[in-house]
Amino acid sequence: MxxxxxxxxxxxxxxxxxxxxxxxxxYYQYDTxxxxxxxxxxxxxxxxxxxxxxxxxxxxxxxxxxxLGQAGFMAIGAYTTGILTIxxxxxxxxxxxxxxxxxxxxxxxxxxPALLLGGLFAAAAxxxxxxxxxxxxxxxxxxxxxxFAEIIRALLAAPMMNTITNGxxxxxxxxxxxxxxxxxxxxxxxIVLMILLINSSYGRAFKxxxxxxxxxxxMGINLFRHKELAFVISSFFTGVGGGMLAIFMRSIDTKTxxxxxxxxxxxxxxxxxxxxxxxxxxxxxxxNGSQEWLRFLDEPTTVPVLSSLFKPGFRMVIYSILxxxxxxxxxxxIMGTNEFxxxxxxxxxxxxxxxxxxxxxx
Amino acid sequence: MADNVLKVEHVTMQFGGVVAVNDxxxxxxxxxxxxxxxxxxxxxTTAFNVITGVYAPTNGRVSFNGVPMIENxxxxxxxxxxxxxxxxxxxxxIVKTPDQITKLGIARTFQNIRLFKSLTxxxxxxxxxxxxxxxxxxSATFKVNxxxxxxxxxxxxxxxxxxxxxxxxxxxxxxxxxxKQRRLEIARALATQPTLLLLDEPAAGMNPQETDELSEFIxxxxxxxxxxxxxxxxxxxxxxxxxxxxxxxDFGKLIAQGTPEVIQNDPHVISAYLGVQxxx
Numbered sequence: 205m206x207x208x209x210x211x212x213x214x215x216x217x218x219x220x221x222x223x224x225x226x227x228x229x230x231y232y233q234y235d236t237x238x239x240x241x242x243x244x245x246x247x248x249x250x251x252x253x254x255x256x257x258x259x260x261x262x263x264x265x266x267x268x269x270x271x272l273g274q275a276g277f278m279a280i281g282a283y284t285t286g287i288l289t290i291x292x293x294x295x296x297x298x299x300x301x302x303x304x305x306x307x308x309x310x311x312x313x314x315x316x317p318a319l320l321l322g323g324l325f326a327a328a329a330x331x332x333x334x335x336x337x338x339x340x341x342x343x344x345x346x347x348x349x350x351x352f353a354e355i356i357r358a359l360l361a362a363p364m365m366n367t368i369t370n371g372x373x374x375x376x377x378x379x380x381x382x383x384x385x386x387x388x389x390x391x392x393x394x395i396v397l398m399i400l401l402i403n404s405s406y407g408r409a410f411k412x413x414x415x416x417x418x419x420x421x422x423m424g425i426n427l428f429r430h431k432e433l434a435f436v437i438s439s440f441f442t443g444v445g446g447g448m449l450a451i452f453m454r455s456i457d458t459k460t461x462x463x464x465x466x467x468x469x470x471x472x473x474x475x476x477x478x479x480x481x482x483x484x485x486x487x488x489x490x491x492n493g494s495q496e497w498l499r500f501l502d503e504p505t506t507v508p509v510l511s512s513l514f515k516p517g518f519r520m521v522i523y524s525i526l527x528x529x530x531x532x533x534x535x536x537x538i539m540g541t542n543e544f545x546x547x548x549x550x551x552x553x554x555x556x557x558x559x560x561x562x563x564x565x566x
Numbered sequence: 567m568a569d570n571v572l573k574v575e576h577v578t579m580q581f582g583g584v585v586a587v588n589d590x591x592x593x594x595x596x597x598x599x600x601x602x603x604x605x606x607x608x609x610x611t612t613a614f615n616v617i618t619g620v621y622a623p624t625n626g627r628v629s630f631n632g633v634p635m636i637e638n639x640x641x642x643x644x645x646x647x648x649x650x651x652x653x654x655x656x657x658x659x660i661v662k663t664p665d666q667i668t669k670l671g672i673a674r675t676f677q678n679i680r681l682f683k684s685l686t687x688x689x690x691x692x693x694x695x696x697x698x699x700x701x702x703x704x705s706a707t708f709k710v711n712x713x714x715x716x717x718x719x720x721x722x723x724x725x726x727x728x729x730x731x732x733x734x735x736x737x738x739x740x741x742x743x744x745x746k747q748r749r750l751e752i753a754r755a756l757a758t759q760p761t762l763l764l765l766d767e768p769a770a771g772m773n774p775q776e777t778d779e780l781s782e783f784i785x786x787x788x789x790x791x792x793x794x795x796x797x798x799x800x801x802x803x804x805x806x807x808x809x810x811x812x813x814x815x816d817f818g819k820l821i822a823q824g825t826p827e828v829i830q831n832d833p834h835v836i837s838a839y840l841g842v843q844x845x846x
Binding site: 401433 | 618620663664665666668669673674676680681682683684685689692693694695696697698699701703706707708709711715718754758
């Protein structure tokens with residue numbers, strides 16, 4: 205796209221929106237009158253899922269590589285972060301069954317370096333796996349990466365790894381986030397980095413590969429190198445996201461990283477729009493939020509007809525129906541391949557007003 | 567020979583039992599416009615795909631400015647052909663992959679237009695400049711290469727002006743009319759800074775007037791960018807108008823070569839195109 209001038213109005217609106225959002229976070233964090241832990245946990249989880257969803261979008265939406273290995277890379281990031289951040293004096297109680305490997309016993313890192321290392325390990329695994337796997341296309345790549353994720357999960361739970369990963373007992377006592385700003389800031393940095401990448405010359409090359417790999421190659425783009433690059437970078441951020449999830453959940457085991465986790469992320473990506481970063485962020489908020497907002501459906505009600513319906517479990521029925529409706533009516537996701545713009549938002553209102561006017565006149 | 571840019575030697579390409587290209591040898595000299603013509607299914611596009619590294623030929627060598635792109639594998643053993651016989655010679659080996667070939671300075675367009683469909687016209691051309699960029703993924707992400715990026719954007723706009731598409735720079739490329747898509751493909755190929763331009767049926771689906779404009783355009787870019795051009799074409803008007811030399815393929819075999827005048831009067835060519843007269 206030819207560069208457009210950034211409007212002053214948009215800058216002001218963005219700063220305002222960010223300010224309001226930060227104020228909201230601060231309110232949730234420091235308002236001691238009522239407990240906001242519920243809202244905080246939804247927002248934190250949304251931020252973490254948004255990082256992973258955007259990184260999956262980088263691969264699936266922008267490079268056109270349909271990979272389903274997210275849970276595996278998240279597991280690598282989560283275990284790395286978890287193992288390294290558990291306080292040293294807690295280790296004996298965490299590893300009380302199997303004992304801890306001696307070299308690991310006093311190895312402790314602060315949160316940020318641990319997250320980075322988790323991302324790097326995930327990226328290294330991706331680099332290795334990518335060499336054979338990225339020769340595959342579409343569904344075959346999805347199956348291969350799905351298999352890889354399961355291998356990682358099995359490896360982490362294997363008895364041979366007991367003194368490192370604590371095997372099937374999982375990890376606990378991982379120190380959580382100190383406040384809501386931490387995960388938000390980390391998520392923001394990750395997503396901004398990915399947006400910068402997508403808008404760079406490399407991002408355009410990724411899109412070219414998605415559009416037509418033969419033409420991309422004829423334009424001098426080394427297919428393997430660029431696919432591998434996208435895979436490694438995406439896995440890095442997936443690993444960081446996994447690490448954040450470990451810090452958020454405070455206790456993890458390999459069951460956390462089953463295929464359903466990947467499917468959840470895929471759901472967010474598809475719902476938000478394959479090829480739209482803001483779509484993934486919105487999708488993450490919606491998916492994580494709606495599961496909670498719909499909770500009233502599980503509670504008994506006195507409304508006559510509904511009382512027979514509103515039972516535990518009904519929430520998931522409605523949730524699934526809503527997903528189907530969204531996919532049926534917004535076939536390309538909420539955002540399609542578009543990004544959020546202020547112009548677009550105002551255009552939406554204007555269009556609605558116009559149609560209302562037209563309807564009134566007729 | 568210093569001035570021969572592209573050299574194709576004894577290239578054979580078999581798909582199972584079908585010999586798409588049979589022992590094709592040709593050379594393209596610097597500054598020439600060479601046409602490769604032949605009836606449908608004669609193997610022209612296959613020859614193109616071999617030259618640009620998309621297909622590994624069964625046998626043969628291709629080199630560009632003396633750099634081998636496809637070599638005969640000295641130790642390899644040929645696959646048995648469909649009759650179960652051992653063919654002579656050695657199997658060909660791709661030395662340069664398509665992206666490396668583009669880097670060497672060969673750019674191409676496609677017969678059935680292959681644009682980056684959902685991207686804008688501007689991005690389509692800008693992508694082609696990625697290859698020449700010196701930025702690595704970090705410097706590109708953090709915009710350290712802003713100068714280069716700016717230059718690329720300017721060059722892209724220049725190219726779009728050249729092909730008359732500057733007004734549709736922000737349109738999605740697949741929404742362009744057919745003729746403009748062809749022009750965009752040429753602009754994209756030029757953005758890779760080639761010395762040899764391969765055009766695969768650039769006038770397909772164009773009316774006579776558009777074809778005339780296209781031949782002028784090809785001559786113009788040839789002079790402006792100091793190009794050598796190899797073109798596959800069906801429109802005889804265009805071929806006769808612009809080409810210095812012509813190679814004629816029929817059923818994968820080279821049946822004639824020479825200047826337009828020679829080709830026009832060649833009995834083999836006439837029979838390949840018009841069929842042999844009964845009363846001969």
